[in-house]
Amino acid sequence: MSIMEYNGGSVIAMVGKDCVAIASDLRLGNQALGVSSNFQKIFPVTDRIYLGLPGLATDVTTLRELFRYRVNMYTVKEERDIEPETFAHLVSSTLYERRFGPFFIEPVIAGMSKTPAGGLKPFIAATDLIGCLNFAKDFVVAGTASSKLFGVAEGLWEPDLEPEDLFETISQTMLNAVDRDAYSGWGVMVHVITKDKVISRTLKGRMD
């Protein structure tokens, strides 16, 4: 029994043209027994940063609360929103604090970051459970269906997708990957973050 597979669940994030997308499944299980079909694993951090937390469900809630606290403290002290890059390092150092007794979570970060010219550019990152950062240019995956997500995303993803095309790509990737994973599925949540808005949709999935 792997502790990373105790509750199940998967998250993926993808880069598009002036947008990013992040998606997760909605299952919470106790090994093979499904308990909930509405367990959110993606949380808004700021207006344009979303954080996905697949892994052990107790740590999903604990870390969500911990990051909410630390980001609030940052916002109060700095009198501005945290940038995705900064937040990624906050995630990394928070996890590394527990180097020898880790949280069993592999976070995925998706957001739009400010450029020096004043524009916004897509940003995604993921870390392992002790905070080793991976800044990818295309997509990042985590959770029990990660190898399946890698396979489908590698085939479907292409550069510079518009928001609606990126939504279709990430949705198809997620649905087809979780259909081959017993520990993930039971519905999917997708967020597409653009320059001026966030589009959030819940997808129905197979219930087996």
Next chain:
Amino acid sequence: MPDMVSLSRAASGQPSQFKTPYSENGGTILAVAGSRFCVVAGDTRRTDGYSQTRYAPKVFRLTDKAVLAVNGFSADGNMFVNKVRQQLEWYRHGHARDMPLHEIARLMQTMLYARRFFPYYVSNILSGIEEDGSGAVYTFDSVGSYERDTCRVAGAAQSFMQPYLDNQDDWYTRPSVHYKNQRSTHSSSRPTQLPLSSVLSLVMDSFVNASERHVEVGDGLEIYVVLAKGSSLQGLEKLTGAQEVTATSDGERVFTVRRSLRRD
């Protein structure tokens, strides 16, 4: 009841004295059935830990209507192919014809289960043309459980490729198969028509994708195409490097196509 010998060894921190008679040689195989043809493919990399061989085939022509792909422990795989071929030759001598595909499948089950307690450490995919002319894929586990499929991946990159094919099988080759997650769940999901050209490009794409992300997949791709009796070449004649390897003139025809994959 815990094994006291291994417990005391674990407690003393000594490595186990027992050497496993198996290894895992990586690589991936894949087969897709069409209505009047089938495609079987495998990469040609064979790994042993971090070292590798670049050309070690794991897809074999058995007869003009049957191709067998073996993945897992390559020594077992090669031996198993030899044993199946020997049985098929005896059958030919006894019956003056090639064994039909579904009979080969049942034969393989018997042969695999005969070694239930010291199995061939191999995932088998048998594919070819049935007596009714339809393309078929039979997937086996290492002890002989099998089922007929339309599209199946086995081996190191199975988890990468199978969900991609679930999705693409259909999408690439419309009008066709299941359209996984692209249609209402109530629509018919019985596979119908897949053009050979689309299946071939799908197979090649899948292996390129897998070799991109998996260290045990790459070097070369070897594809076998089996065409049913009397069916046209369906564009195979235009495909660069397609080579006919048919042995008899009974009707079914077998072709091979080779492509290179990432070598890193």
Next chain:
Amino acid sequence: METSFAITGKGYIIVAADTTAARSIVKMKTDEDKIKTLSPHLLMAYSGEPGDTIQFAEYIERNIRLYQIRNNYPLRPPAAASWIRRSLAESLRSRKPYAVNLLLGGYDTTTYTPHLYWVDYLGTMTEVPFGAHGYGSYFALSLLDRYHDPEASLEEGIVTLKRCIDEVAKRLVVTPGKYKVKVVDKDGIREIEL
């Protein structure tokens, strides 16, 4: 074997727990109340390691009460659930974690909505339309997938609960026997006889 269920309906939550206190193969007691009243509109069914359950439940009970005394109002169900979950999550990484599973059923008197939380000893928490713990969950959850109706009246809810209890009685090797059933709605908490 220890079993507890909870189901939501239109404006109420039913919480049921078996009443056996067992040690090894012996039933020590058959009228144990394993559902605590934490506040006027909050119920908690608890199960798990025998010593831990009572110690933890009483700790939660007294602290929820303390909050009410200090602030002159009780915690609402989501807030109470969050605090209880955190207590378990912090205990999990301590020297001796509590092995206690919970079902928290509450009626939020400010929004007039019932809430049900499924919580396990790891500190896993999720809001559910119905939940169960113990071996009974393997029978009850599939039954509730079929028969649960969030808009059901209390009478209909009780019928559904009875289905679960009967199924467990029929199929589980070691049947719990008696259950204590409590309801929480806008009028507060009351015990009902099946």
